[in-house]
Amino acid sequence: QVQLVESGGSSVxxxxxxxxxxVASGYTDSNDCMAWFRQPPGKEREGVAAVSTAHGxxxxxxxxxxxxxxxxxxxxxxxxxQLNSLKAEDSAMYxxxxxxxxxxxxxxxxxxxxxxxxxxQVTVSS
Numbered sequence: 330q331v332q333l334v335e336s337g338g339s340s341v342x343x344x345x346x347x348x349x350x351x352v353a354s355g356y357t358d359s360n361d362c363m364a365w366f367r368q369p370p371g372k373e374r375e376g377v378a379a380v381s382t383a384h385g386x387x388x389x390x391x392x393x394x395x396x397x398x399x400x401x402x403x404x405x406x407x408x409x410x411q412l413n414s415l416k417a418e419d420s421a422m423y424x425x426x427x428x429x430x431x432x433x434x435x436x437x438x439x440x441x442x443x444x445x446x447x448x449x450q451v452t453v454s455s
Contacts, residue, residue, distance in 0.1 A: 331356040331444045333425045338449030351408040351425030362432035363408045367421035376437030417455040422448040
């Protein structure tokens with residue numbers, strides 16, 4: 330049984346930093362795509378960042394590029410997201426997701442992802 334478990338969400342002041350982690354169990358794939366998505370209250374889900382395990386290529390939503398950094402620890406089967414220079418508009422539930430066969434050009438829609446975590450809440454106060 331595949332499980333993705335996120336942690337690290339918290340309430341922080343604008344300009345602060347957080348590090349989110351996602352531990353995958355019951356799942357190993359050397360050619361997968363793992364990603365972070367977020368959904369603010371009352372808004373659509375959006376892709377934040379993704380990483381292709383086989384090639385180490387990373388992808389970012391333009392709104393977070395240069396502030397957020399995604400990484401994958403294959404040995405620990407863990408996906409991380411470093412969030413820096415946080416803004417109030419970054420407040421959302423953040424979800425970890427995984428799919429087999431690499432990252433597609435439309436990864437940010439989330440529609441191709443098979444496995445999802447339960448989410449961790451990030452709240453940024455201004």
